[in-house]
Every structure is written in C-alpha cells, then in structure tokens.
Amino acid sequence: VEASIPEPQRDAWKKFQAKPFVSKDDFEKEVVRHVETTLARSMFNCDETAAYAAASLAFRDRLITEWNRTQQRQTFADTKRVYYLSLEFLMGRALDNAMLNVGLKNVAKEGLSELGFRIEDIINQEHDAALGNGGLGRLAACFLDSMASLNFPAWGYGLRYKYGIFKQEIVDGYQVEVPDYWLDFNPWEFPRHDIVVDVQFYGGVRKYQDEVGKNVAVWEGGEIVKATAYDVPIPGFDTPTTNNMRLWSSKAASGEFDFQKFNSGDYESSVADQQRAETISAVLYPNDNLDRGKELRLKQQYFWVAASLYDIVRRFKKSKRAWSEFPDQIAIQLNDTHPTLAIVELQRILIDMEGLDWDEAWTIVTNTFGYTNHTVLPEALEKWSVPLFQNLLPRHLQIIYDINMFFLQSVERKFPGDRDMLARVSIIEESQPKMVRMAFLAIVGSHKVNGVAELHSDLIKTTIFKDFVKIFGPDKFTNVTNGITPRRWLHQANPRLSELIASKTGGLGFLKDLNVLNELEKFADDKAFKKEWAEIKYANKVRLAKYIKSTTGVTVNPAALFDIQVKRIHEYKRQQLNIFGVIHRYLTIKAMTPEQRKKLAPRVSIFGGKAAPGYWMAKTIIHLINNVGAVVNKDPDVGDLLKVIFLEDYNVSKAEIITPASDVSEHISTAGTEASGTSNMKFVLNGGLIIGTCDGANIEITREIGENNIFLFGNLAEDVEDLRHTHNYGSHTLDPDLVKVFDLIKSNAFGDAGAFGALTGSIEDHGDYYLVSDDFHSYIQTQTLVDEAYKNQEEWITKTILSVARMGFFSSDRCINEYAEMIWNVEPLPVEKGSGLGKEE
Ligand code: GL2
Structure with a gap:
C-alpha cells in the first residue's frame, strides 16, 4: 500500500x-x-x-x-546493510x-x-533487559552499540522473550530460580502492529512437475503462527545514527482465539491454541554452552528466522534489483548456529517462492551468510533429530538433504573414494535417530566462518572443523577476536576513571578510538596521576563494599584485595578450582601464627553467576561457595584476612558495579575450553589485573599488555588431551594440597559432605576432566605471587595503568571494523553531526 x-x-x-x-x-x-x-x-x-x-x-x-x-x-x-541474527541480546539497562x-x-x-x-x-x-545467558548475548549487545557508533547500516534480529534469563535467589545456600517478567513496563520498545509475518509449521510437501517440466515443491497444511515486530532503537555514541533491533513476538494466527471453537462451546481449547502459539516467544532457554535439543527451541529458531528473512527479503524486493545483487546489498551474520535455518529458509524462498534454480539460488545464499562459532565444547554443538525436523519443517529437511547431497558430491570429487571423510563431514549424522549437524550446515552455507579469539580460531581449524579446512581451503576460516564497548564498560560503569582519562588525553575521543588510551603510558610513573588512579579504584571498591553489605549483610574491608570471579557457573570455567583455593587459603590462615597473619594481605573472594536450572554440578558449586562463606566469614581466627561472598543474581547492571572494583579477577578455564571470554577485557580496562590460564582471549590480552602485567598459570591447551588420557588410563594421584582441601570438606566442615560428593568425586574418581588437580599447585603458587605483588602498591598501580593504556585492541569497534572488511564487505554511512537534528537531508 x-x-x-x-x-x-x-x-x-x-x-x-x-x-x-x-x-x-x-x-x-x-x-x-x-x-x-x-x-x-x-x-x-x-x-x-x-x-x-x-x-x-x-x-x-x-x-x-x-x-x-x-x-x-x-x-x-541504498548501500549494503548488515543483519545480525542472534537468539540472545543481553542489553542490560x-x-x-x-x-x-x-x-x-x-x-x-x-x-x-x-x-x-x-x-x-x-x-x-x-x-535489565536480560534476553541472553552470558558472553554470547552480551557480545551481540556490544556489537549493536559499535555498529551504530561507527555508522554502519545494521539491524539486529532476535526474539522478544516474555521472560528473560531467570532471576537467581540464594536460599539457604542454594540457587532458586524466579521468573524474570520484565515487560510490565518497557518504554524502550515500539510495537509494530502493522508488521506481522505468518510463519508456518508442520504440514507436508507436495511435489509435481509444472507445464514446462520444472520440479515444484509446495509446503502445505500445518499451522500458522503470527510474528509481530517490536523495534528497539539503538543509539550510536556521539553520532545521530540510531539503528534498529527488531524482536519478534508470537501470537496465534486466529487473533484473540478461535471463534468457531468458542461458539461451539470449546472455549478452553480455543484459548489453549492461543497460549500454545504465544509459548514460542515466551521464554529464553537458560542454558549457556549447552544444547538440549528441545522441540520448542527449534520452533523458536524457525519462527525467528522465518520472520526475519521475510522482512529482509521484502525490503530487498522493494529495491527492484535483480536477485543476483542480493549479496551486494545484504550481509547476514549468524551468531552461533542458532540461526542456521536462515540458510535453508533463504534457499527455500529463492527456489520455491521466487522460482530461481538451485545453483543460482545457492550462490546467492552462500555469498550472503557468515557464521561465527563461539565454542568447541561438544555438548554445546547443536544437533537436531531428523524425525523431529521431518515433522516440524518437512520442506526444510528436504532442502537440507539436497544441500548435503551436492556438498558430498563435491567432496567425493575432491577426495575420491574417501568414505570416512564423507561420513565425518556429512551434514546428516548416521546415528539412531539420525541427526542434523547444524555447525556443518552453517559452514557449508556460508562464505566465511570465524572463531572469536586466536587460540579458538586455530582450535576449530585443527579439531572440530579440520576436514572442512581441507575441503574449502584455509581462506574460508578466519579469526575476529572479540571486543567490548568502552562506552558501557568504561564511560558508563566507571565515570570517574573515564573522566580522569579524558582529562589526560584531550577529551572523550578515546571512547571512539580506544587506542588513544596509549597516551596513558606516560603517566604510569606519575605520582599525582597514580594517586588519583588509586583513589578511584578505592572509591569503586567502597561502592561495591556497600553493595555487598546491603545485599549479604557481610562487612568487607575496601582496603583488602578484591578477588572477583563473576560469570556463568560451569565446570569448564572452574569456579570449583577457585573455591578449593579459598579453602586452601583458609587452612593456611588457620595454621598461621599471629605474626604470620599480620604479613598476609587481606582478601575478599567474590563470586557471582547463574547455574543452568538443570545443571546439578554447577548448583553444587554454588552451594559449596555459600557454605564456605558461612563458615569463614564468622571465624574469629580469620577476621578480615579472608571473606567469601556470593553475589546473588549476577547480571549486566550488577556487572557495571562489580567490574570497576576488582583488584584481581579470575579467568581460569581449562586451557582450550573458553572460546574467548569478554569479561576479562572489561576487568583489565577498569584497572584490575587478571589471574588466568592460557585460554581464549587471555593470551591476546597478555600479548597486548605484557606478561609482567598478568598472572598466568596452569597447563597449556596442547597438553590437555594427554593429561586426560593419563587420568583415565594411567595413574592419577591428586595434588596433596587438594587432598587436604577435600579432607576438610569430608569432615563436614562446610555442612553435610554428602552434598559435595559428586563434586569431589568428579575429580577423585571420574577422570578430573577439567584438570582441577593438575592445575591446583600452579594456581595456589600464582595466588601467592598475587599476594606478594599486591603488597607493593606502587608497582601494582603502575601495572594497572600500563594495562589500561594497552587495551585499545579490545574495543568492539575494532572487531566490527574487522567483520565489515573481512566478512561483510560493507562501508559505514557517514553522517554529519547535527545533520539529523531537525535539519533537512
Ligand atoms: C561463548 C563463549 O563461551 C565465550 O568464551 C565467548 O566469549 C562468547 C562470545 O564469543 O561466546 N560461547 C557460548 O556458547 N556462550 C558464550 O558465552 N554462551
């Protein structure tokens, strides 16, 4: 119209x-x-x-x-646009x-x-707008901020969950989940009741040949669900550019409810249909780095992808360009495999609805998509059962089989007779039931695949996607190291530090070009500057100490060393290593003479993070942390020397208070498991040091800031496999200090030890998959180095200044520019400041 x-x-x-x-x-x-x-x-x-x-x-x-x-x-x-498809946008406030x-x-x-x-x-x-689980969702939010700030024509597409990530309460030391109903009043969204897309599910496929002998497939029957658009404006920093995040909400196609059923007296079932449709966008799946293969999740994925592609294609068709120009006008980035169905959906639109032939369509599709991998953990790699697919999306399954057939034919041509290779790379896993391997589909349907830190990008090329490097060549695979937006994570979270930096670097320019921070190097030994720097850190610690007091009732000394680990609770992230280290410290303090105690730097160990509701081991770790806190915090022998805090309901707005207050933060995943990590960048940017493993972005942070400014420990990724092998098939003796920690736990010192049996058992009896014992000694020793280093405040402050000065690389602006150049081939659309403010274009 x-x-x-x-x-x-x-x-x-x-x-x-x-x-x-x-x-x-x-x-x-x-x-x-x-x-x-x-x-x-x-x-x-x-x-x-x-x-x-x-x-x-x-x-x-x-x-x-x-x-x-x-x-x-x-x-x-009318220039090229980027569409960033993400099931998670962890926007915060x-x-x-x-x-x-x-x-x-x-x-x-x-x-x-x-x-x-x-x-x-x-x-x-x-x-908080908490439509995400952790790093992956927050990365998408940082990217939106950067794309707008750099004036890229870019939209985010996601789901408008009625319930975001659950609110965490700690009751008697246990995590309890409370629904996060956040839409009561949300002034930041614009419902677009005029933008509604019909999305089809179930049904069947009818195939026939038309008059000219062309094969035609018609997907018919099944049910329709309506997708309504809700737009959220994304303001760029210091530019009029305001981009869009479009979130889809589901509704039954029949409006309020089915009047026929209603009139025939079947009121309940007419409402039930409505409810069932609304369920699709009702709740964010609360798993981080875990795929559970639930049908409703696949429904969410298709619902979101179908609505988004309809919208994108509709906008393209208005331009009246030839289909072959589609990839010149549109880049679509897949944030992990969650939106991989978009590849199939675009192919379906082009061949079934628009009448293109397969090859022409497939060239368009592969030139349009880029795929970002965010994890190598096997339990996180998405697979969907073929029978489930067949039932929900019958036409898509056919297209996937065709994509796979053409792909395997090309592999066969390149590696004749290599049947093992064919079985290994097939998009369909020949298991019982058969499974669709979404990462493989994403690789085959994209022109670029990237990992999120150098180590991670190397790992995917040499492990999970090794065969695909042989098939497509190494150039299809690349790295874009993650970044964070300095607007939220420095300027907003730490206004005083931002102000100090501005006063020394000639204004707020560093927020647009973070490399300007380099100018701070010359103040690393400047007495007056260091004093102000230290005062700001102290004030941020006082702010956190007040927050801790008000939420937990525990008094902590802001002069103590604040040691913080906040992130999703996961065995691979190894909060258990941290809490075992805390128990070891407790034992050490108990064994000290009063003279020795006087020499120890007081420490506050702060934890925060949510466990997935079904992840029992993660919940056990939370329980242990809380119980250790309950004992240690009231032990008069210990006093201020050690406090153990668990902060409830860690989220983005709390991160803004917590991050600026660290002296040390912990990023201690088993080497090779954390794809990148991004909070590591936030902590360093706010003048904290890191204790960490050689994993993810820690390695590049070390390269940038210098190895004197980071506390690295533990085994290397290249040794992990051998160590696991020895655990299982050789002799596995636990670290003696860890044994003492376990003995204390087993003596019921932190409540009934039975509650922690599975946790200690996973290390003692079940192979210690995450190498807690192997890294324990190195961890404890490195914590001692931290204690020593902290005593020399002059040097410590210099380290933190130099670190901040060298963090420019980790701006998400740098990442977005890399995506734009290497993957999207898009240019920013410059706009004069003030030109949008009521003036004519
Ligand atoms: C993650 C990785 O675990 C994390 O290391 C990385 O920083 C982020 C963003 O790239 O992606 N992968 C993943 O599935 N989740 C992550 O946070 N949930």
Missing part, C-alpha cells in the same frame, strides 16, 4: 516534524508532559518509578526521531546508555535534580 504523503502536503509535515530536545528546560518540559499526560500523574503523585518512566519516554521520543531519520537516510543511500550516547546525561542530571530527583536513583529503577 502506498502510504507516503503526496508532495504538496509534505511542507506541512516538515514544519511540524518532531525536534529532539537538547536543553535542560526542554528536557524538563518533556518529563513533566509525560508524567502528566502519558502516565496521568502529577507532582503530587510522582515517585521514582514514574520519574524513571517519564525520563525514559523523553529519551525514547528523542531516539525514535533519530531512528526515523537514520532509516530514511539508509534507505535513500537502556536509560543511562541512551543519555551518555546522545551526550545529554548532564542535562538530564540537572533537569531531574530541578524536578526533585537524583539521577542515580532514577537509573536504578530500570529492570
């Missing part, structure tokens, strides 16, 4: 176009207007929740104005970020203060 306003009337539109506020007075006017009209309240009835709502709506209005202009500009320019990115936080602060509110209290009203 033609919906644009005719030429003669456009002047009136232009005259009355919305003008985003820039002054304090205009901001206040907007807040008051929203309180009094949108919220129907008044100055006699305006609490912090209402003030938050009104301030957010004022900023939302502003963002959507820029959003509209950005979309127009990008449409007119939006208000603070929006205020900082548009450069109006001070305006808002003063405005709110004049209206009777403290900006911090208002910011704290916001519920």
Whole structure:
C-alpha cells in the first residue's frame, strides 16, 4: 500500500516534524508532559518509578526521531546493510546508555535534580533487559552499540522473550530460580502492529512437475503462527545514527482465539491454541554452552528466522534489483548456529517462492551468510533429530538433504573414494535417530566462518572443523577476536576513571578510538596521576563494599584485595578450582601464627553467576561457595584476612558495579575450553589485573599488555588431551594440597559432605576432566605471587595503568571494523553531526 504523503502536503509535515530536545528546560518540559499526560500523574503523585518512566519516554521520543531519520537516510543511500541474527541480546539497562550516547546525561542530571530527583536513583529503577545467558548475548549487545557508533547500516534480529534469563535467589545456600517478567513496563520498545509475518509449521510437501517440466515443491497444511515486530532503537555514541533491533513476538494466527471453537462451546481449547502459539516467544532457554535439543527451541529458531528473512527479503524486493545483487546489498551474520535455518529458509524462498534454480539460488545464499562459532565444547554443538525436523519443517529437511547431497558430491570429487571423510563431514549424522549437524550446515552455507579469539580460531581449524579446512581451503576460516564497548564498560560503569582519562588525553575521543588510551603510558610513573588512579579504584571498591553489605549483610574491608570471579557457573570455567583455593587459603590462615597473619594481605573472594536450572554440578558449586562463606566469614581466627561472598543474581547492571572494583579477577578455564571470554577485557580496562590460564582471549590480552602485567598459570591447551588420557588410563594421584582441601570438606566442615560428593568425586574418581588437580599447585603458587605483588602498591598501580593504556585492541569497534572488511564487505554511512537534528537531508 502506498502510504507516503503526496508532495504538496509534505511542507506541512516538515514544519511540524518532531525536534529532539537538547536543553535542560526542554528536557524538563518533556518529563513533566509525560508524567502528566502519558502516565496521568502529577507532582503530587510522582515517585521514582514514574520519574524513571517519564525520563525514559523523553529519551525514547528523542531516539525514535533519530531512528526515523537514520532509516530514511539508509534507505535513500541504498548501500549494503548488515543483519545480525542472534537468539540472545543481553542489553542490560537502556536509560543511562541512551543519555551518555546522545551526550545529554548532564542535562538530564540537572533537569531531574530541578524536578526533585537524583539521577542515580532514577537509573536504578530500570529492570535489565536480560534476553541472553552470558558472553554470547552480551557480545551481540556490544556489537549493536559499535555498529551504530561507527555508522554502519545494521539491524539486529532476535526474539522478544516474555521472560528473560531467570532471576537467581540464594536460599539457604542454594540457587532458586524466579521468573524474570520484565515487560510490565518497557518504554524502550515500539510495537509494530502493522508488521506481522505468518510463519508456518508442520504440514507436508507436495511435489509435481509444472507445464514446462520444472520440479515444484509446495509446503502445505500445518499451522500458522503470527510474528509481530517490536523495534528497539539503538543509539550510536556521539553520532545521530540510531539503528534498529527488531524482536519478534508470537501470537496465534486466529487473533484473540478461535471463534468457531468458542461458539461451539470449546472455549478452553480455543484459548489453549492461543497460549500454545504465544509459548514460542515466551521464554529464553537458560542454558549457556549447552544444547538440549528441545522441540520448542527449534520452533523458536524457525519462527525467528522465518520472520526475519521475510522482512529482509521484502525490503530487498522493494529495491527492484535483480536477485543476483542480493549479496551486494545484504550481509547476514549468524551468531552461533542458532540461526542456521536462515540458510535453508533463504534457499527455500529463492527456489520455491521466487522460482530461481538451485545453483543460482545457492550462490546467492552462500555469498550472503557468515557464521561465527563461539565454542568447541561438544555438548554445546547443536544437533537436531531428523524425525523431529521431518515433522516440524518437512520442506526444510528436504532442502537440507539436497544441500548435503551436492556438498558430498563435491567432496567425493575432491577426495575420491574417501568414505570416512564423507561420513565425518556429512551434514546428516548416521546415528539412531539420525541427526542434523547444524555447525556443518552453517559452514557449508556460508562464505566465511570465524572463531572469536586466536587460540579458538586455530582450535576449530585443527579439531572440530579440520576436514572442512581441507575441503574449502584455509581462506574460508578466519579469526575476529572479540571486543567490548568502552562506552558501557568504561564511560558508563566507571565515570570517574573515564573522566580522569579524558582529562589526560584531550577529551572523550578515546571512547571512539580506544587506542588513544596509549597516551596513558606516560603517566604510569606519575605520582599525582597514580594517586588519583588509586583513589578511584578505592572509591569503586567502597561502592561495591556497600553493595555487598546491603545485599549479604557481610562487612568487607575496601582496603583488602578484591578477588572477583563473576560469570556463568560451569565446570569448564572452574569456579570449583577457585573455591578449593579459598579453602586452601583458609587452612593456611588457620595454621598461621599471629605474626604470620599480620604479613598476609587481606582478601575478599567474590563470586557471582547463574547455574543452568538443570545443571546439578554447577548448583553444587554454588552451594559449596555459600557454605564456605558461612563458615569463614564468622571465624574469629580469620577476621578480615579472608571473606567469601556470593553475589546473588549476577547480571549486566550488577556487572557495571562489580567490574570497576576488582583488584584481581579470575579467568581460569581449562586451557582450550573458553572460546574467548569478554569479561576479562572489561576487568583489565577498569584497572584490575587478571589471574588466568592460557585460554581464549587471555593470551591476546597478555600479548597486548605484557606478561609482567598478568598472572598466568596452569597447563597449556596442547597438553590437555594427554593429561586426560593419563587420568583415565594411567595413574592419577591428586595434588596433596587438594587432598587436604577435600579432607576438610569430608569432615563436614562446610555442612553435610554428602552434598559435595559428586563434586569431589568428579575429580577423585571420574577422570578430573577439567584438570582441577593438575592445575591446583600452579594456581595456589600464582595466588601467592598475587599476594606478594599486591603488597607493593606502587608497582601494582603502575601495572594497572600500563594495562589500561594497552587495551585499545579490545574495543568492539575494532572487531566490527574487522567483520565489515573481512566478512561483510560493507562501508559505514557517514553522517554529519547535527545533520539529523531537525535539519533537512
Ligand atoms: C561463548 C563463549 O563461551 C565465550 O568464551 C565467548 O566469549 C562468547 C562470545 O564469543 O561466546 N560461547 C557460548 O556458547 N556462550 C558464550 O558465552 N554462551
């Protein structure tokens, strides 16, 4: 439908176009207007929740104005766009970020203060948008920030889960999950009730030859679910560019409910249909690095992919270009294998709906997609059972079989007679039942495959995807080391540090080119600078200590060494190594004379992170940490020398308080298991040091900041396999210090030892797959080095300054530029500052 306003009337539109506020007075006017009209309240009835709502709506209005202009500009320019498909976007809070990115936080602060509110209290009203599990989802959020800040025409596509990652409560030392219903009031989304896509499931395929003898496949029957678009504006930093994140929400096709069933008296089942459709986008699967193969998850994936591709193809068709130009106009990045069905769906659209032949379509498809792998853990690699696929997506399964047939034929031509190779690389695993290997499908259907840190990208080429390197050649595989946005993770989380850096480097330019941080090297020995630097760290620790007091009741000394491990709880991330180390420290303190105790640096061991609800071992680790804390924290022999804290419900907004407060953070995964890690980058950028293994991005962090500025320990990735082999087939004697730790646990010192039997048993009796015992000695020794190093504060501070100065590489802006150049082949669309603010284009 033609919906644009005719030429003669456009002047009136232009005259009355919305003008985003820039002054304090205009901001206040907007807040008051929203309180009094949108919220129907008044100055006699305006609490912090209402003030938050009104301030957010004022900023939302502003963002959507820029959003509209950005979309127009990008449409007119008609250049290539990026679509980032991710099942997870772990955005955290939006208000603070929006205020900082548009450069109006001070305006808002003063405005709110004049209206009777403290900006911090208002910011704290916001519920995190927690549509992700951990690093993978947060990476997608950092990428959106960078793509907008660098002016790339780019959209994110995801699902609008009604429930994000669960809220974690700790009850009697155990994790309890509480649903995260976050949509009660969400001012940051725009429902697009006019953008609705029908998505088909189930049914069957009818094949026939048409008049000219062409094979035709028709997917018919089954059921239809409606996808409604919800748009979330993504403001770039210091640029008018405001990109879009489009999230899909599911609804039954029959509207409210099925009236026929209703009228025939079957009210309950008509509502049930509605409910079933809504279930698709109801809840985020809470597993990190684990695939469980549930049908509803496959439904989520297809629902999201089908709606997104329909939208992308519709937009392309408006341009009236030839199909062959599709990859010149569109790059689609697959964030892990979750959206791999997009490859099949685009092939289906092109051959079944648009009538292209297979080869022509397949060339378009493979030139369009790029695939990012985020893990080598076997339990995380997605596989779908063929019978399940057959039932839910019969036409897609046929296309997958055809993709596989053509692929295997090409392999056969290249490696004649190598049947083992064919079996190894087949997209269909010949198991019982047969399984579709999604990573293989993603590789075959993309033109580039990347890992997320150098070690990881090497590992995928030499292990899980080795055969594909032989088949496609090494150039198809590349590395883009992860990064983080310095806007949220420095400027927003650590405003004082950001301000200090700005004062020494000539303003906020470092937030756009993080390599500017290099200029800090010259202050590494500057007395006055170091003093300020240390004061900021101390203030951030005081802030965290207050938070710890208010949430756990435990008093911690901000002068103690803060040792932090916050991330999803997982055996491969080895929180168990950390807590066993804490118990070892406890034993050591207990055995010390008062004189010896005086020489020890006091330490606060801080843990945080969620366990997947079905991951028993991870929950056991949480239980142990809490029980150790309960004993240690009240032991008078120990006092301030050791405190053990478990912070409940770790999430993005809490990370913003926790990250700036570390002296040391722990990134201690078994070598070769953590693809990259990104919180390691955040901690160093905030002036903390790392104790870590030679894994993921730790290795590149070491290369950048220098090995004197990081505490590395443990076995190397190349030795892990041999060690596991010896555990299982050779002799496996545990580290003697670890045995003492286990003995203490077994003496019921931390409650009934039976509760921890599986955890100690996995190491003693079941092969110690994650090498806890092998790395224990090295870990303890390195922690002692940390103690020693911390005593020399002058040197310590210098190390942290040099580290920050050398972190420029880890900006997500650098990553996005690498993706743009190596994978997407897209250019930014530059925009003059201020050009979007009510001026003509
Ligand atoms: C992860 C990796 O485990 C993590 O090391 C990496 O930093 C992120 C982002 O690339 O991806 N892979 C994965 O499945 N999850 C991750 O966090 N959930």
